[in-house]
Amino acid sequence: MVWLLAIADPAWHGKGVLRVIGIGNRSRWLCGVLLCAGLLRAWGAPPTFVEWKAACDKLPPNRVLNGRMPPRSLLPLQDFGEMDRVLDEYFVQSTNGPLSKAELWLGNAPRKAAFFDVTRSWFVTSGFPFEPFARKLVLPADAKVFVEGDLHGDIRTLLAVLGRLQERRWLDGFRIVDPNFHMVFLGDYTDRGLYGVEVFYTLLRLKVANPDQVHLGRGNHEDANLAARYGFLSEGQAKYGAGFKAEKVLRAYDFLPVVLYLGCGTNFVQACHGGMEPGFAPGGLLVSEGTNRFQLLGTLKQAGFLAAHPQWLGTTPEAGVARGQFTDFVPASPTSPNVIGFMWNDFTVFRDEPAFAHNPERAYVYGESAVAYLLRTGGQGDARLRAVIRAHQHSGISNPMMRRLVASQGLFRHWQETNSPAARDAEPSALMGRIEGGASRALPEGSVWTFNVGPDSVYGLGCGFSFATYGVLTLRPRFEDWRVAVETVEVPITVGGGGTRRP
């Protein structure tokens, strides 16, 4: 008698279908089961969180590698197979889950034959549409929302933070324990650090395990053009050669919203990677029926906004700058014909900086009064847009912004001070106590909050910090009662077993 004991797909190493056939009596059967379990462990089962973290802990930190690739033998994903598997799972979820429900889209739903056809992409096939979208998510009072800033291939920071969430019992492995706990990542997962594959793999594992509670935003680096220029594609090729399915990874980004309007009752905060986008009017989305809605950005009517709101920048020189720059356009990519502000834009640091400026190296920089106006006019009916939570922060050279991020424990609220020389040049130690740095903070109307980048990076080295930061927002019926708890985790330059430390 022949018993077919198992047919397992060893996706972990991607070597095809493995068949184990046992013959005969009870003891042989038992042997077969044990053999099978062993093989599944080594070949087939995705790593548990504990296994994954242990493997990643052996990797040399970015701060030690200095741009060199880690030894291949230490890579936690020895080939692309397991990443491929989780991407497949993510695509099934994205193309069958809420995004696929036409009734959840305000206005036109994306076309099945384009948006949901993951075998093609706007960055490979000419004429294939690029369709960025916004999302509204309304959560019950007392919901807690974890928020994390730029990771840029910094797996040590991500796993240190997730390790802390395990200790807090908010996470059990990759699974969220509390149905009222949500996680928002603000984008820029890869490039600049050498563990973009590991970071994005970890985020996808979280997403597929908790599809309704993990929300991955789209940063300016979730773009094929940037991945080709800032390291992620070379990283994937160096690690997996021809096995690296770049197009598949990059296509996954198209299912990430460029902005998440996070609400409780009628109060919303704008969570995005970059900043303001006057070409998109969110009012209709905010007042739409239901707690989970999507909207394609469609045409960004930047010039239309300027024409309809001459009082926005008034008669200042900044109004002339905006008139010279703003057009109405359908984005062909995140940066063409103009940048999408949600992914790219910045904010000034000090209260008395200009309300609007163009930074040719980056994008547009918005000041306090310009933002207050956009938030005020962004609401509709009872819906109010109160504040902005974002990231997009990385400078390897200590500047006023990075010094404030360090001084405020990794979460800086803009426009607390005036632009005096004393403020501009102050060191983090002098700024502590002068700017907010507490463990629990209220969100003033019109406030903008920037999360710091992870420390295992040239930014941590250059700006002298080694702690990671995450926030936990508590949502309440009244916006005055919303709080953000700021937590930090030390991410030292130490290497687990098998790694080497360079002096």
Ligand SMILES: [Mn+2]
């Ligand atoms: Mn960025």
